Amino acid sequence: MTSPARDPSRSSWYVDDAFYADLVAGFTDFARDDRAVADPAVRDRCRMLLEREARLLDERRFDDWLALYVPECLYWVPGTPGGDPRREIAFAFDDRRQLEGRVYRLGTGYAWSQIPASRTARLVSNVEVFATAHPGTRMVRSSFLVAEHRAGDTRTLAGSYAHRLVERDGAWRIAVKQVNLLECDRSLRNPSIIL
Amino acid sequence: MKPDELPGPYDWDELVQEDRVHRLIYTDAALFKREMTHVFGAVWTYLAHESQVARPDDFVTARLGLRPVIVVRDSGGRLRALYNRCTHRGATVCRQERGNAKAFQCPYHGWTFLNSGRLSGVPWPDGYACDFKDAKFNLAQAPRVESYRGFIFGTLDPDAPPLAEYLGPAAQPIDEWLDRHPGARVEVREANRIKVRGNWKLAYDNSCDGYHVVFSHRSLLEMENRLEDDPNKGMSFYKSRPDEAPMYMAYFGRGHHFKDKRPNIEKRPGALWEIEGAAPGMEHFEAKIRRRLGDRAARALDLAASEPVNINIFPNLLILGNHIQVIQPLAVDETDLVWYGTAVVDEANELGGAADDVNAIRLRTQEGFPNFGEVDDAANFEQIQRGLDALEDEWVYMHRGLGVPGRVKTDARGVVTAPATDEAFMREYIKEWKRLMQARPNLVARREP
Numbered sequence: 001m002t003s004p005a006r007d008p009s010r011s012s013w014y015v016d017d018a019f020y021a022d023l024v025a026g027f028t029d030f031a032r033d034d035r036a037v038a039d040p041a042v043r044d045r046c047r048m049l050l051e052r053e054a055r056l057l058d059e060r061r062f063d064d065w066l067a068l069y070v071p072e073c074l075y076w077v078p079g080t081p082g083g084d085p086r087r088e089i090a091f092a093f094d095d096r097r098q099l100e101g102r103v104y105r106l107g108t109g110y111a112w113s114q115i116p117a118s119r120t121a122r123l124v125s126n127v128e129v130f131a132t133a134h135p136g137t138r139m140v141r142s143s144f145l146v147a148e149h150r151a152g153d154t155r156t157l158a159g160s161y162a163h164r165l166v167e168r169d170g171a172w173r174i175a176v177k178q179v180n181l182l183e184c185d186r187s188l189r190n191p192s193i194i195l
Numbered sequence: 196m197k198p199d200e201l202p203g204p205y206d207w208d209e210l211v212q213e214d215r216v217h218r219l220i221y222t223d224a225a226l227f228k229r230e231m232t233h234v235f236g237a238v239w240t241y242l243a244h245e246s247q248v249a250r251p252d253d254f255v256t257a258r259l260g261l262r263p264v265i266v267v268r269d270s271g272g273r274l275r276a277l278y279n280r281c282t283h284r285g286a287t288v289c290r291q292e293r294g295n296a297k298a299f300q301c302p303y304h305g306w307t308f309l310n311s312g313r314l315s316g317v318p319w320p321d322g323y324a325c326d327f328k329d330a331k332f333n334l335a336q337a338p339r340v341e342s343y344r345g346f347i348f349g350t351l352d353p354d355a356p357p358l359a360e361y362l363g364p365a366a367q368p369i370d371e372w373l374d375r376h377p378g379a380r381v382e383v384r385e386a387n388r389i390k391v392r393g394n395w396k397l398a399y400d401n402s403c404d405g406y407h408v409v410f411s412h413r414s415l416l417e418m419e420n421r422l423e424d425d426p427n428k429g430m431s432f433y434k435s436r437p438d439e440a441p442m443y444m445a446y447f448g449r450g451h452h453f454k455d456k457r458p459n460i461e462k463r464p465g466a467l468w469e470i471e472g473a474a475p476g477m478e479h480f481e482a483k484i485r486r487r488l489g490d491r492a493a494r495a496l497d498l499a500a501s502e503p504v505n506i507n508i509f510p511n512l513l514i515l516g517n518h519i520q521v522i523q524p525l526a527v528d529e530t531d532l533v534w535y536g537t538a539v540v541d542e543a544n545e546l547g548g549a550a551d552d553v554n555a556i557r558l559r560t561q562e563g564f565p566n567f568g569e570v571d572d573a574a575n576f577e578q579i580q581r582g583l584d585a586l587e588d589e590w591v592y593m594h595r596g597l598g599v600p601g602r603v604k605t606d607a608r609g610v611v612t613a614p615a616t617d618e619a620f621m622r623e624y625i626k627e628w629k630r631l632m633q634a635r636p637n638l639v640a641r642r643e644p
Contacts, residue, residue: 010422015476016483020555074475079385088385089536089558092566095475101418105567110413113570187390187523187531190577192570 008096014072015095020086023074027162027178028082030130030139037129037138046140046165047127049172054122054144057194062103065194069174070166075099077179077195091184091191102194113192118150120193124161136167137175144179148193157195158182211629213622214594218583220625221394221591227527229632234510235260235524237636238449239341239348239361241512242266242276244519244535246345246382247293252310255293258523259337259349265289266340266347269310270297274342276349277312278335278640288334312336313643335640344373345380346512346519351638364610365451368506372514376498377545381537383519384558387565389532393576395511395524398532399624401572402507402515403444403452405615406595408433411575415568419472428472429501432459438614442503445620446611450509450627452620457503465493471500474559480552488547495549498539499556501564509624517561528580534569536561593621 006013037043049068056065077091085093094102105111126143140163147156164176179195181188205226210217220226236259243266247255254267256279263279265288279287281301288299288308298315300307307316312334317327337349341358343366348358359366373379391398401407408430409416416434420426432440441458460466471477480499485492501516513520523531536558541550583591596602596617603613613619 011478012473012475013479016479017555019476079387083385085558086555089387089561091387093475093559093562097422097473098475098563101421101473102567104421105414105418108414108417110417111571112411112414113574115574185385185388187388187533189390189392190570190573191389191566192574 008071008073009100010097012095012097015074023076023176024084024086026132026139026164027176030132030162031128031141032130035130035132037131042138043127043129045172046129046138046163047124049165049174050124050127050140050142050161050163053174054124058120058122060117062106062194066099066103069096069099069177070168071096073099073174074176075102075179075194076176077181078184080185081180083184091181092179092195111192113190116151118148118193120149121147138165138172139163140165144195146193146195150190155189159184205632207629207633211625214597215590215592216625218586218589218591220628221396221580222527222583224527226632227394227524230524231260232638233632233634233636234628236262236337236349236351236638237631237634238352238510239339239350239355239358240510241508241521242340242347242349244345244383245274245342245347246380246540248274248347250295252295252297253293254289254296254310256289256291259351260524263287264337264349265299265310266349267310271311273311274340274347275310275312276337276340277308277310280335281306281308282314282332282334283317308334311643330642330644333642335642338639338641344369346508348512351640352636353639353641354637361449362451362508363449364447364608365453365506365508368453368455368504369508369514372502372504372506375502376539377541377550378543380540381517382540384536384538386536387534387562387569389534389565389569389573391530391532391573391576392528393530393573393580394527395522395530396628397576397579398513398522398530399507399510400593400621401576402505402513402520403454403620404618405433405437405442405444405454406618407572407575408437411571412568414571415564418567422473427470429470430456431470432456433615437616440615442615443612444615444617446623448609448627450624452507452509452624454505454507454615455503456615460503463493464497466497467500467503468493468496471560472563474556474563476559477556480555484549484552487549487552491547492549495546495553496556498546499553499560501560509627516564517557518564530576532569532573534561534565593618593625597622 075094079091123145124142128141130139142161145158159181162178165172166175242257243255248268254265257266265277265279281288283306286303288301298309305318309315314332338353340349343358419428442456445453506514511522517537519535521533538554539550596613603619605611
């Protein structure tokens with residue numbers, strides 16, 4: 001249990017050197033054939049979590065979406081392919097507090113980039129599950145397509161997701177979502193939706 | 196065809212008036228085309244930062260206006276802006292965005308150029324009767340490339356004043372921005388990039404605009420202060436009577452303008468850090484820096500906070516917060532805004548070993564504004580572009596402060612100052628734009644002899 005003084009919704013003690021080191025190590029070359037999880041039941045549970053996440057984002061149910069994440073979570077969109085967040089700025093790098101802030105901002109009524117709000121339809125596919133050195137942690141690699149319609153324009157954003165899932169109280173939750181956007185190092189118009 | 200033969204005629208006094216400008220300056224494709232010769236390249240134009248080409252043979256690709264260039268530190272250490280255009284058939288010779296190369300070989304027919312621009316080889320030369328020693332086969336390049344303390348600019352005007360003279364009084368805030376860092380320098384560490392379906396001047400108009408802050412960025416201000424008992428984070432000092440605050444706008448001449456918010460902050464180490472909004476890892480790394488440095492920690496923490504200045508170097512360099520923002524026009528209604536992040540480089544260990552921890556916060560604090568502030572400005576820029584489709588409603592106003600007694604002051608150097616929300620900077624820089632657009636540009640693409 002986190003002490004109130006270190007509530008990750010209000011402060012950021014957990015994003016420390018060890019967090020970064022573990023993050024970079026854990027998201028480098030994790031998709032190895034010898035670690036692929038073949039059990040269809042496990043893969044199905046992971047797929048269900050990703051599909052539910054996509055639906056909640058499409059429905060803009062952001063608080064329900066946040067509830068899929070552990071308290072000490074990360075939403076990470078590298079700004080270069082494989083970019084190391086210790087060395088360079090990212091497209092987005094939100095800890096729990098900032099992710100809640102991102103959602104809060106969208107709800108203020110003054111986030112002009114999302115007024116009117118984008119309508120999105122997400123496809124999450126090619127889901128593969130990989131074991132890690134920790135039995136309670138799995139890595140899930142998937143491909144995504146987000147069709148986004150806003151104010152008369154429709155576009156498609158694509159790439160791959162890497163989710164770090166952890167088992168908490170018998171349920172799988174999201175610890176880290178890494179979004180590897182094809183256009184991560186390109187100028188992108190109105191990059192204001194949660195990917 | 197000479198640039199001044201481009202389509203016209205324009206009644207410049209009609210387009211740019213004392214208090215307003217015509218919508219055409221943001222919407223007319225022919226005017227945009229003229230800007231690409233009369234402004235971009237006609238004056239010193241920002242190209243890249245030296246940390247991106249730190250070693251000999253390092254290069255990055257860029258644009259000088261629309262011209263594709265390779266900004267390279269050649270094998271002899273000299274900075275150049277080579278036209279990325281094979282002298283044979285016109286193909287770009289370099290397709291990588293960055294790298295290290297002594298030579299560039301055109302992928303189309305294999306012509307090879309040294310990074311000085313000189314042609315070094317042509318496949319099967321016995322099929323040619325010409326002398327390839329003729330300079331006309333060497334890559335074109337900007338006749339003048341200079342760096343001001345790491346900021347690399349190029350111009351096609353061989354008779355341009357030295358870069359430092361072009362910067363004029365704007366050099367002082369650049370010096371101050373750099374001098375607070377260890378070694379008085381920074382390093383570029385990738386970028387946040389936003390494309391805007393809008394004219395490039397909308398971004399340049401905005402970069403000193405203190406009037407939009409609490410409206411365009413209201414969601415950011417509310418987000419930054421949502422957990423605060425005392426809501427003073429970020430740009431909160433704009434919220435009540437910003438024109439009475441000690442911050443101000445300045446116009447330096449030659450199109451350069453400046454928003455100085457530093458006077459709002461108490462002059463003591465740590466005061467800037469105290470108003471920095473939340474960032475990932477902030478509490479952990481602050482505690483670590485304080486443990487390491489004790490009462491010397493405040494200076495280090497201030498380097499992780501956003502420096503409260505906007506130094507806007509006409510036409511395309513905006514040094515703001517800790518960012519180096521570059522305005523890249525692509526079409527009359529399309530602009531890329533590239534927000535390069537910067538990091539501290541502490542080779543002499545002035546920060547007592549804390550530089551990595553400072554950067555651990557500083558990289559994160561720089562992600563905040565592009566994610567939660569710039570997106571809303573960009574939405575507003577696009578909506579201006581859309582609004583300007585209303586043909587019969589011709590005027591765009593920039594007259595805030597005009598004619599208000601005592602509001603706009605000019606000092607002995609000719610520097611114009613006014614309260615923070617004033618639009619005097621816009622009125623002044625657009626006069627310089629108007630002058631350049633009427634002048635005959637002196638554009639020369641040089642080649643190595």
